[in-house]
Amino acid sequence: MKKIIISISTILCVTVCFAQLNVTLSVNPRPSAALSDWSFRKDVLTIIVTNQSPVGTPISAKLKTEIRTTDGTVVATTDIGKVAVSVFSNGSTTVLSAAEVVNLSTLIFKGSYQPKLNRTGKLPAGNYLLVVRYYLPDGIQPLSEERRQPFFLATQQLPVLILPAENAKLNADIAQTAITFRWTALNPAPQTPARYRIQVFEILQNQQAVQALRSNQPLLDKEVVGTTQFVWRPQLDLKTDSLRKFIWSIQCFDDKGEPVASDNGEARSESKTFMIIDKPAADRPGKLINYGL
C-alpha cells in the first residue's frame, strides 16, 4: 500500500510540475552554420520558460537538447549528467539563448558528426530539428512538453569576384568612363535579396594590396541589392604617368544590415587587384587575363 501511495504521489507531483513548466522555443530557420558562433549570437534561438505555479516550492530542472535530422536520426544529444540544474521560482519567466541551450561542452555528437565538427566546426548542410525538453534533475522524468523547431544549416558561400579579374590590366581610356564589376551570388541565397557592398581602394605607392584595403578610404563604397553586377563611373583622370593599381572586394549583409556569418567575421570576399594602363593598345604584348583561382 505504501509503495502504491508513493508512486501515485510521484506521478501526481510530476504531472503538476509538467503542467507548471511551460516552454516556448523559437529558432532562426537559417542560423550560422558554425556551431561555436551560437554561443555569442543572440539571433540563433530563444527559449522562454515560465513556471506557471503561483505558489509552492521552486522547480529544479535540467534541460535536454537534441539535434536531429528531419528523418529522426539523432545527430547530437545532451549528456544530462553534465548539465547544471536550473531553478525556476514560482510565477517566474526565464529567457535562454543558444549559449545555454546548445552547449557544446555537454552535447555528444554521434557517429561521423563529431570528426566533421572537429574538422570544420560545422554540420553537413541540410535540414535539422532542434528538440528541447526539461527533466527532473534525475534526467528521467520529464517536466515539460517536448518542443521542436526545424532549421536549415549551410555555410554561406561568399561571392567570388569575376570581373575585373586578378591582375587585369584595364585600358585607361575605357576605365576612366566605366568599369564593370561582376561577382558570384551569395550561396545559398538569403530569404531577402542579398545586400552586397562593393568597395574599391586605390593601392598607393609603397603599399601592399591588402594593406591598401585595410587602411585606405575607398574610392567606391556602394551597396547593391539583389544583383551581381555594378557599372562604376570612376570620374577620375586615370591617364597618368604612374601605374594605377586598385583592390576591390565585396562584403555581404543580411536584411538587418549585419554581416552574414563567415569565417573571416567581416563577410568579406577574397579580394582581387586590377591596374590601369595608359598605353596605346599597339604597345601591349597581349592582355593577360587571369581569374586568379
Added chain:
Amino acid sequence: MKKYFVPILMLASLASSAQTKSPVKVSGTAGITYEGYGLTRRPSGWTGYGPRRPWNQVRFNFAPTFQFGKNFTLPVNFNFAAFPTNFAGPYSGLGASGKQSFKQFITNPMNNFSLNPKYKWAEVQLGTQYLKYSDLSTGDVGIFGAGFSLSPKSIRIKFFTGVSQQGINYAAGPPVINGAYKRNHWMFQLGTEKEGQYLFAFNIAKGKDKISSATPAISVRPQEGLTMSFVANVFAEKGWYVKMEGAQSVFTKDQASSTSSATKSLKPFITGRLSTITDYAGQLAVGKKSTNFDIGASVKYIGAGFQTTGYPYLQPDRLDYTLDTRFNAWKSKEGNFKMNVIASVGQRVNNLSGTAARAKQFLGSLNWFTQFNDHWSLNVNYNNFGFNAPPSAGNPFGIKNVSNDFGVNPVYTWSNTKMSHMLGMSYNYSKYDERNGSTGVITTNNTHTALFTYVPVYFTKDISPDFSAMYFYNDVPLAKLSLLTICAGLSKPVAKNKIKLRGQLQYTLGKLNSFTPNNNLIASCSIDWMLTKKLSWNTYLTTNYFKYGNEIIPNGANYLESTCRTGLQLKF
C-alpha cells in the same frame, strides 16, 4: 605635423651629407605630400554623393639605404600618414572617427616603419614587415615587431614576432567601431634553398588575440591559429618546374570557449577548445617556362576548416584546377615573333566537405595578339565564366551566372617625316546572364563598348596630344544606360625640360532610360618640376563636375569635387 616632418628632413639632410663626406653610400628617396579634397553638393542638404577621400591628408616617406662597405647595408623605410583612413579590416571605423593612440598609429596598416640591417647573409628585421613565408602559411598581413632572416650558404632560417593590430574598443558611434583584439604573431621557417634550383622549407606560423587587450563588439571573438606547412619547389633544366605545398591549420575561433579533449591540441603551441577546428590545404603546380612557350597545370585544395591568421580572407572549402599556356608564333624575317597567344581554362569546385551549398565555377580565357605588319596589329580576346549552384533550400531554381566577353582591338599606325599617327579601335561585347535562385527569373545583361583613340607623335615639336572617344551601352531589364565620352590630353615640357605640364579634359554625356541626360566634366592637370637634379616638386589638380538629369530626386542635383595633391620628392 611638424613633429613628423622636421626629423625626416634632418635625416634626409644627414643622408645627403653622408653621401658626400664619408665612405658610407646612401641612396633612396624622401618626401612629403599633401592632399586636399573638397566636395560641394547642390541643392544644399542633399547627401546623395559622399566624400571619397579624406579632406586633408599628409603623407611622409623616407626610404634611404645606407651601404657601409661591401657587406653591410641598412635599408630604412618610414612611410606613414598623418590621419587614419581605415574603412575595412580590424581598424575599420578609425578613419571616420579620426582618433588613434600612439600604439595604434605605429601598427596601423597605413603606416610602415621598418629597419632591415643586413650583414652578408644575416638580416635583422625590425618594425613593420610584410613577410611572405609561403602561399598557405603567412603573407598578407603587415606585422610590427622584430626578427631575423639567416641564409648561410643554402640554409634558410627565419623568425619573426610582432603585432598586426592593437586592441580597439567597441564604439557605438557614429561612426560604429566594431573594434579588435590585439593580435600577436610568431613565425618560423627552416629550410634549404639554391636559387633557381630548389627550395625545401618547413614553416610554422601562429597568431593569437590577447583577450584582455580590448572590449570589441560581441561578434568579434578572440581567435588563435597555428599553421604548419612544408614547401618544396624544384626547378629543372629547360624550364621545367614543380612547386608544391602542404599545410595543416589548427584554429580556435573563440578563445572564450572551454578547453576540450575532443578537439586537437598541439601543446605547447595551441590548446584545443570547443571552437577549435583542424584541417588541411595543399597546392601543386607543374609546368615549363621558356622564351616562346609556357605551359602549366595547377591544383589547389583548401579544406573547409583550414584557416590561418596570415591570410585572413582566404576562402576555404574549395578545389581549383587550371591549365595555362602562352606561346609565340609566326616568325618575321627579322626573327621576331608576330603572334602571341595566352590561354587559360579551369574549374573551381566548392563544398568538398558537404557543409556548404554546392557550386561549381568554370572559366576559360583566350588572348590572341598579332602584329601583321608595320601598320596593322590586332588583339582578340574572349573570356567565359560560369557559376552554377544546383537547386537547394532557399534556391529552388538554383543559381546560374554566365559571363561571356568578346573583344576585338585593331590598331593602325602610319608615319611621314614629320610625325607618326596611331589610330586605335576597340569593340567589346559582353553578355551576362544571371538566374535568380529564388524566382528562377533569368536576367540578361548586354554591354557594348566602342573606343576610338588617336595619338599623333610629332618628331619636330615637343607637344604630345592624344584624343579618344568612347561609347558605352549597358542594357538590362528596366535599365538602359548609355555613356558617350570624349577626351583630349596634352603634355608639353617647358623651362628647358625642367617642368613637364600635362592636362586633360574629359566630358561624358550619360543617359539612363528616358530620363534627361546627366553631364560630367573632368579637368585635370599635373605640373612636375625638377627643382634640382635630385629634388622634384609634383603637383596634381583635378576637378570633377557632375550634374544629374531627372533620374534622381531632387532633379538637377549636382556636385563639384576637387582634389589637390602637391609634394616634394628628394632622390639621393
